Amino acid sequence: MIRRTTTALVPLAAAAALALSGASNAAVIVPADRCFTASDLEGLQRGFFQHFPDADAFLQYADKERFKLLTNAPEGRQLENDRRPAREKIAWLISVFSDYRELFSHFAFQKPYFTYMVGQLRGAAASVDNLHTRQRFPKNECVQEVNYDVPAGPCVASQRLTNLSITFVKDERPLRLSSVEMFFNACRSK
Known part of the structure; x- marks a missing residue:
C-alpha cells in the first residue's frame, strides 16, 4: 500500500513551494474564508461523494484551469501531457470508473487527510517546517488542502488499483x- 507521504508529494510540494516563496520577515494572517470549514x-x-462517481459533481468542483490528472494509465497520462481541458480529463475518469467497475466495486474512501x-491564522510565517498533514481536523488552524484516499484494492483481472487520491484545495x-x-x-489473479 502506498503510504500518505508518497501520495501527497505533488500537493505538498506545491504547498512547500508556496511556503518558501511566501516566507519573509513579515508574517501575514490568512483570512478565515480561505480555509476549509x-x-x-x-x-x-x-x-461530491454521496453519488460517487458523478460526472456533474466532478465538473462542478473541478478547477477548470489547473485540474491535474496523475495516473499511470496511458490514456489519462496523455490527456494530462497534452494539457487537455478539465472536462475531457473528467470524462475519461468517469468512463474508467464505469467501464472497470470490478476494480472500483470494493473500495471505500478513508478518513480524509488535512494539510495546513x-x-x-495567528500570523505565523509560512515555512516548510510548519507544514502538517493529519487525519483529524485541526482546531484553530487554516486547512487549505483535503485529500480523500482509497487503499490498494484486490487483484481483479490481473489489475490492482494501488492508489486513488482526490484532492480539494481552498485558498485565495x-x-x-x-x-x-x-x-x-x-x-x-487467483
Missing part, C-alpha cells in the same frame, strides 16, 4: 477539486 466538508460529502501550515480561490491521482499495477 466543517460546512465545506459536509458539502463535499453531500455534493501551523499558525497561519473558492473550494475546488485540484487533482485526482489514480494508479494501477499488474497482479496475479
